[in-house]
Amino acid sequence: MKIGIIGATGYGGLELIRLLHNHPEAERIDLFTSSEEGMQFSNKYTHLMNIYDQKLLAIEHNRLTEYDVIFTSTPSGVSTGILPSLIGSGPKLIDLSGDFRLKNPLDYEQWYQKAPAPPTALEKSVYGLTEWNEAAIQQADLIANPGCYPTAVLLSLLPLLKENLIDSTNIVIDAKSGVSGAGNKPSQMTHFSETNENTAIYKIHQHQHIPEIEQAINMFAGQTSPITFTTHLVPMTRGILATSYAALQSNVTERQLTNALKERYAYDPFVRIIEETNKFGTNQVYGSNFCDIHVKVDPRTNRATIVSVIDNLVKGAAGQAIQNMNVQFNIDQTTGLQQVPLFI
Amino acid sequence: MKIGIIGATGYGGLELIRLLHNHPEAERIDLFTSSEEGMQFSNKYTHLMNIYDQKLLAIEHNRLTEYDVIFTSTPSGVSTGILPSLIGSGPKLIDLSGDFRLKNPLDYEQWYQKAPAPPTALEKSVYGLTEWNEAAIQQADLIANPGCYPTAVLLSLLPLLKENLIDSTNIVIDAKSGVSGAGNKPSQMTHFSETNENTAIYKIHQHQHIPEIEQAINMFAGQTSPITFTTHLVPMTRGILATSYAALQSNVTERQLTNALKERYAYDPFVRIIEETNKFGTNQVYGSNFCDIHVKVDPRTNRATIVSVIDNLVKGAAGQAIQNMNVQFNIDQTTGLQQVPLFI
Amino acid sequence: MKIGIIGATGYGGLELIRLLHNHPEAERIDLFTSSEEGMQFSNKYTHLMNIYDQKLLAIEHNRLTEYDVIFTSTPSGVSTGILPSLIGSGPKLIDLSGDFRLKNPLDYEQWYQKAPAPPTALEKSVYGLTEWNEAAIQQADLIANPGCYPTAVLLSLLPLLKENLIDSTNIVIDAKSGVSGAGNKPSQMTHFSETNENTAIYKIHQHQHIPEIEQAINMFAGQTSPITFTTHLVPMTRGILATSYAALQSNVTERQLTNALKERYAYDPFVRIIEETNKFGTNQVYGSNFCDIHVKVDPRTNRATIVSVIDNLVKGAAGQAIQNMNVQFNIDQTTGLQQVPLFI
Amino acid sequence: MKIGIIGATGYGGLELIRLLHNHPEAERIDLFTSSEEGMQFSNKYTHLMNIYDQKLLAIEHNRLTEYDVIFTSTPSGVSTGILPSLIGSGPKLIDLSGDFRLKNPLDYEQWYQKAPAPPTALEKSVYGLTEWNEAAIQQADLIANPGCYPTAVLLSLLPLLKENLIDSTNIVIDAKSGVSGAGNKPSQMTHFSETNENTAIYKIHQHQHIPEIEQAINMFAGQTSPITFTTHLVPMTRGILATSYAALQSNVTERQLTNALKERYAYDPFVRIIEETNKFGTNQVYGSNFCDIHVKVDPRTNRATIVSVIDNLVKGAAGQAIQNMNVQFNIDQTTGLQQVPLFI
Incomplete structure (x- = not known):
């Protein structure tokens, strides 16, 4: 799979990188940014040196359609402006923000105090609580990954x-x-x-x-x-x-x-x-x-x-997002997610 | 006031020392122990060097009656064996443990899994929630200081x-x-x-x-x-x-x-x-x-x-105990307790 | 003493308030701000409710000269613009920032990357390491309180x-x-x-x-x-x-x-x-x-x-500043500073 | 590989389990105990439920020789009594304690205040600082894994x-x-x-x-x-x-x-x-x-x-121990050790 991550510099994005790095089906992982194009990612996050030294790419529609999966891990209101036009264009879309979770746009407006996503996109989004919505997730183009x-x-x-x-x-x-x-x-x-x-x-x-x-x-x-x-x-x-x-x-x-x-x-x-x-x-x-x-x-x-x-x-963000990706691609849910809890 | 503290090496006892050190009415503070008699207290707790360098005293009934106040800050079941015989013998008694709080001995047995205090002592104990029981506290010989x-x-x-x-x-x-x-x-x-x-x-x-x-x-x-x-x-x-x-x-x-x-x-x-x-x-x-x-x-x-x-x-243990002592001795409740919160 | 504090909303300022609140010689404590004039301080820092509910005052030269002591607890470069004109105008000045510590202005420029205080003010400032400079502190108009x-x-x-x-x-x-x-x-x-x-x-x-x-x-x-x-x-x-x-x-x-x-x-x-x-x-x-x-x-x-x-x-900022104030006013060094360490 | 871990209930042991669980060459992992034989491990450490539910085994010489590797993660002085007789008996031995690190038994006595391992065992032990001793580690029967x-x-x-x-x-x-x-x-x-x-x-x-x-x-x-x-x-x-x-x-x-x-x-x-x-x-x-x-x-x-x-x-204990095991078994050093740092 070719995987794109938008919002990689946030904690959700960092955790996607951590977990996907050892995912056996992740052939390529590219990171997209709205503001730091060209930056070598491990210069900012030195803990990723030798692990993820690629440069951040600019968010461009045509480029994004070449991926198998796009994860958005962005602040509220951002993915609303990116994902609707990508639905059906090729990649499976998995949004870690709250932008596509609430079916009623008025709820979004009231609780997020921002403009909601377009109704057509909201209709197509599938709530990604894996254990409760697996069949729908398997078919979904756009997954609204649940809040933590x-x-x-x-x-x-x-x-x-x-x-x-x-x-x-x-x-x-x-x-x-x-x-x-x-x-x-x-x-x-x-x-x-x-x-x-x-x-x-x-x-x-x-x-x-x-x-x-x-x-x-x-x-x-x-x-x-x-x-x-x-x-x-x-x-x-x-x-x-x-x-x-x-x-x-x-x-x-x-x-x-x-x-x-x-x-x-x-x-x-x-x-x-x-x-x-x-x-x-x-x-x-x-x-x-x-x-x-x-x-x-x-x-x-x-x-x-x-x-x-x-x-x-993990289960509250990046882990469940990958679990949903696994379901969408018909591979075992646990692929790449078998980390043992640290406990101490 | 001459003040005795039994159980000084616990955290309730340490906090009593911290707060009483600057209490204007505390003339003398003596610490009692069941097991470490003669130990210089600041050798064990070096943060008290130059502040409290006295030696720990053994718990003896006759010695205890010479104090104006006795605080017990001991594990469950200990003050039950110390305080009943001191009621009415002179000192005001303030117990920071749970031994004298529950009026019904069966409740104590059930929840603490230990033998309760004698009923006569339980009858005399006054629950020391200062803001709700001030009149009774003023008259009390034995105060059951509330849990945190x-x-x-x-x-x-x-x-x-x-x-x-x-x-x-x-x-x-x-x-x-x-x-x-x-x-x-x-x-x-x-x-x-x-x-x-x-x-x-x-x-x-x-x-x-x-x-x-x-x-x-x-x-x-x-x-x-x-x-x-x-x-x-x-x-x-x-x-x-x-x-x-x-x-x-x-x-x-x-x-x-x-x-x-x-x-x-x-x-x-x-x-x-x-x-x-x-x-x-x-x-x-x-x-x-x-x-x-x-x-x-x-x-x-x-x-x-x-x-x-x-x-x-503080309010959940040593502070409220001192607040109760202040009430018992008819001095302003806030005496010695005007510490400003640290916040950071 | 009438005490003014400039920069009260920083941690040094908050700690001055905490400690001075119980200082027996502090008759009045006023807080000065460059940006939040009129704000009730305990609305911002609710832990000070009922303790310090006054409003912040604007920094004005004439007003400041009415105080016995002015503490500045401000970021580097700020007290340089406030204190020089106050030297000799009445109040004892105690600066908790680094602005008056380095005698050589070139050192300040090199290490702080900012413009240094005027040489005449630097000459008059006395380094406030109490235990090593007590005689000079007693005479000083302007104290450069040491770094932590x-x-x-x-x-x-x-x-x-x-x-x-x-x-x-x-x-x-x-x-x-x-x-x-x-x-x-x-x-x-x-x-x-x-x-x-x-x-x-x-x-x-x-x-x-x-x-x-x-x-x-x-x-x-x-x-x-x-x-x-x-x-x-x-x-x-x-x-x-x-x-x-x-x-x-x-x-x-x-x-x-x-x-x-x-x-x-x-x-x-x-x-x-x-x-x-x-x-x-x-x-x-x-x-x-x-x-x-x-x-x-x-x-x-x-x-x-x-x-x-x-x-x-405390000893690295507000406490030592108060210790220096005590020395300047010929009162016991420990006045208002006898807090027992919390330890836990 | 069949792997035995002695001292599994300590933190070194828990970390070995965490890391080995995803090691592709670990066919079987058994845990040994001196005091809790028969206990189901995930009853004590519930974070391992469904991951490691086996029962603890008693430490018996004959049983231990059946493994390919034995890790000892025990307090000082314990592996001294277990490992010497196992040298050359079959399993590669990797000791995470300090018992076999110091070549001079007098040093061990002085710094550990315990009886040292037998000189013959000390001679055979190889210090497992992987990056500096790889050739010797590859041949070693007994590895003294370095301290953190x-x-x-x-x-x-x-x-x-x-x-x-x-x-x-x-x-x-x-x-x-x-x-x-x-x-x-x-x-x-x-x-x-x-x-x-x-x-x-x-x-x-x-x-x-x-x-x-x-x-x-x-x-x-x-x-x-x-x-x-x-x-x-x-x-x-x-x-x-x-x-x-x-x-x-x-x-x-x-x-x-x-x-x-x-x-x-x-x-x-x-x-x-x-x-x-x-x-x-x-x-x-x-x-x-x-x-x-x-x-x-x-x-x-x-x-x-x-x-x-x-x-x-990890690098200070269980991770380096596994790195050494990889070297001993001629597999890539990084096998099972490619975890990305958590950072947050």
Whole structure:
């Protein structure tokens, strides 16, 4: 495969390079830029010396159509201007931004405060939550790769909602993320001295991943209630831990919840259900494409606590994008994605 | 005042020393130990050289009665064996452990898995949540200083529960703590390499602070529903951020919630209501005795998100203990506790 | 005292506020800004709510002359434009930037790449390394407060150089700093995701503190050899650890080195010599004005390893500035600076 | 290849499993334990679920001889009791501990304070610094895999010493390490709350890697002067940055140093010389087998500052061990070791 990456200098782009470098089907990987054409990439990111020393290429429509796959890993609003004209022109398109995720353009306008993608492109885009949309992904020209938070949340909640084991009208999701999710652009919010030794809540009730989660719950589990979802920044680089709280439907047991998850993901190589654990954290999956899930029922309150962890840059971004590429090209989902979690 | 500290080598004890060193009424501070008698304290903790070079004293009943105040900052089950015989013998007693917090000995047995304190001592103990129990604290011989999590949670929820602005039957509390809350004893759970770059949930539905929170909600707000409460370990040393989610009673607005908090704490120097903020975190209060609270209503779900932050070692332990001592001795609550948060 | 602070929104300024808030002689503290006049300070820094709610004032010459002390905590090149006209106008001036430290304007031009302060002002400025320049500081109108790295390095090396116990022609200094030393302005270099889990060397042989250290070694110990000095950024917020390596003069023993330090600082409350220790780190002094020093001779190589630690924002900036103010006003050096190190 | 790992539950062992899992020649990997026989490994380390679910095996001589390679990743003194009897019995032996590195048993006794391995075994062991000892490694039955610090130090200094570009009698090495180097056993030294926000020096002049470095400098560069070498613990999990300072031989330029390094390692895939960089840190190599080196001459002092970075668990332990295995089995050195650094 000939692979093009637009937005290579962001963290999503860097992670695509890291993972694709050892992908057996990646014959050629070219990086595209809107502003740094001609720069030797390993001069900026010296950790890639001897690994990826090519020069950045300018984004030109005709050049892009020569690739088998184009990944866009760009800030909101950028891929909207690049991808629509490429649909059907040859390459499979995989967008890591939020531009093609929300089917309703008004939702995009409201939550992203930017102009939405054209409706025709939105219609064609397929939501790339691999474990839940494989058939559509296989046929898709344009994949809207899920957000990091939605990936962690949806994989853990969808089986329980679909089986009607938890009450969809009473769900609270408290998510904690490492700082790399905020990207590579310096800001006060991600300045080391104000982020280190600090756990903070941000964008309360206003995170753009809220409508994405709700849309997917409707799409895959047929439930339509709004959710409460908050996001926290913790002093680490990688990882998301999402703790979800749901009222149980009557007489549902912990065993039923665990079994529903185990059965649903019995053939999905990247989702693991962890049954016994004292301490369940993001280091479970560091650097890998796994999503690990742990469930515990509180008999005192008849609620379930459902916890999931991912590496936000892998399963929450570049890893899932490659997983989707594998599906599109009919190769094993795990190709190039068998990294073992670092743990330490 | 002559002050004795039992358990000085733990983090609660170290923090008592740090704060009391500049307390204008502390004439003399002696440290007691069960195992390291005669050791010069600053030989073990060299950061205290020239500040606290005294030797550790052995714990002896007759010696202890000569003090005006005795603080115990010991592991669960230890102060149970020390304090009951000292009640009424002279010194005011302030216990930083959980031994005298739960009024029902069966609760202690169930949640701590240890033998409870004698019922007569439990009856006499006064729960030291300063802002809610000042009159009783003033008269108390034995104060059960609140746990770190309960302090953060109760200060933010009690006014809203008492005023019936939120539904007590539908409360979820997701708490995140720095690692110092686990004390100074090395363990796999607090080993740097497995704690750094890792956010983890632990003791799901089994944390011993659950019955303490419920007892206090009953005591101060008259509500008796069980709560859902979980605890997470984040890679930082100090700080607790508690995010609570509650269904609103009908027609309650964000303004009403904020005002209820502002009015309740209008004369409490250590509780601050932060109204406008983009990012609200534990660095707000680092090293200080403040509890800061921020509330946001989600009109889409009719739930409130109530966030509070404390320094677990100050307002969550040693600071509140000194605040209680000040109340007991009829001096200004803020005496010796006016440290400005470090922020960075 | 009426105190004015210019540059309050930087980390040096925030730390001055933190420390001066509890200084018994600080009657009034006003903050000055060049760009945010009228802003309520605690709206920007909510951790100061109820502590410092005043509005920022515009910098005006006539207004500044009404103060007893003016601190400038501004980026390089700024105080050069403010302080010269204030010399002798009334207030004592204490500059935390590097603008008045280097006596030779050519050195400033070379190492700071900016225009130097006027020679007349440079002549009047007194280098504020309190323990070495107390008499001059007492008389000074304008104090050039030392840099963070020079403070850590000089306090540990000067006694040994002055007594000719180590060879001044063969000194290597390897310094490690927390990230707050880089200030509050976001940049790629201080972006959390690229700073966390990373120890890095920067500005090799080009750090502007090199000529400052050499000038002070000449001034206080009469030695003129150039030094090798490098700086590293470690993933923590506060703290500097400087490890210096020096060839011993013949027959000098570890005991002599330790004694020279102990004798030199016998009456200096903020310098502590730690003799026995397994692990000697920056948490020794976190949040306090101490400089702790530890020395070890390697008989195999006849070199000494001399280690010193400070909190870069306290003894390395705001704390030492206040210490100098105390000296200028003939009050005890330790006034307002008796914070106990946080350690954890 | 059939591979056995003794000491799998330590961090070296975990890293061997992580890297060998994707090694194309690893047919079978078995884990051996002295104390936890029969335990399913992924029950203890849940991050390995579905990846490595086998049970731990007991260490038995006869069983071990059936393997092609045996890695020992055990605390000092353990492999001394296991490996000598296996030499020549079939498997290639690769020891990650320090037990077979020092040729002189008295050195081992002095620096490790333990009984040394038998002289016959020491004679047969080959020091596994791959880039400097490849021919011997290829023939070796028993490889003493280098320590983490020596690897970082030697790779950067040996070419300059061998070419006599720097003065071997005047070398100072200041090394900084992440905490994972201390292993998985909890202790006060590695307790999160005392390690986080703390940079510390430890074991001053007493680190057991000192004689190892000196022995290798003698072996590969023919120089015999003792070195000054110190070690620091910085608050991160992985990574070593070693800063070495050396007096230049007369008229040697920075260009000569850089060229000497580039030429020496022109055909070594894991050593990279980074010429231009503003900030040079351990995130360059995070999770990978690279050793990156950067050199800068200070014309003011005629000294060179030579900086090298490795991931202590990869090139400093498990990665180099696998690199040595590849050499022993005549397969490409990079097999199974082409992980791209994580950087963020």
